[in-house]
Amino acid sequence: MFPVSTNRIDAVEILLGSTNASIVNVTARLRRAERLNDFSSTSDLAVAVVEIPPGKQSGARFEFNAAVEPGSLYWVSLEPTPGVCVLTSSRYLPGVCMKADGCYFGNSNFCFEVFPRQNVFCPGNVVNGISRASNLPNMWVSDPAEPMPQFVEIDFQKIVEFDKVEIIFDTNLNRLIKTGPAQECVRDYELLALIDETIQSLVKVEGNYQRRRVHETLNPVRAEKLRLAANAANGDPAARVYEIRVFKKHEERI
Secondary structure, eight states, rough: EEEEESSSEEEEEEEEEHHHHHHHSEEEEEHHHHHHHHOOOOOOOOEEEEEOOEEEEEEEEEEEEEOOTTTOEEEEEEOOOOOOEEEEEOOOOOTOOOOOOOOOOOEEEEEEEEEEEOOOOOOGGGGGGOOOOOOSSOOEETTTTSSSSSEEEEEEEEEEEEEEEEEEOOOOOTSSOOSSSSTSSEEEEEEEEEEETTTEEEEESOOOOEEEEEEEEEEEHHHHHHHHEEEESOSSSOEEEEEEEEEESSSSOO
């Protein structure tokens, strides 16, 4: 299951493995979900069949060419095929889930790619007013292929004053952790205020493991932009931020 931001799903490529001695056919069905973890639909939006050759790893591109509704959830059902398995990833992404015999709290997911690319982890999510995953992830996730530091920036379009910043990080509340911080949580970060070419460091934090952090200043800060620079996470290769809220105390939210 995955969220979409476009009005089409042209294809979904899934990583499969086959122990068969010859080519076999695998059938995939594209269906819509009404809510997260809802795998109840039996209505096919599109059906595609792909030939899978023998081998441990093969990218199977299922051509669906289906019209979809942006902001909604869709899922792919693979018909059981003897000798064929799905390769999975243990990297957790909000809004992406795999049915697991009634247990939805695992972190495994299909290794897959959707075409066209779905821009559901965009920077604008940090100011959309929602601090948890719903039908959409509502989270900014930096490119895991790029090295840290990575940053997300709020442009106020004018000079404003504020004295309080609240940040909501991802601590993977779907997983029970016996010891230590959630690897998805940003560990080291810095808040920076910008006016033209002037950059002011407001706070620098190392060793964070908390989901919600609040930073206040003794005097109001003047800035045109506020930047959150993530220097490292607790194990995940990307920075993840649900929300950034900026306040001037005793006044309306900026």
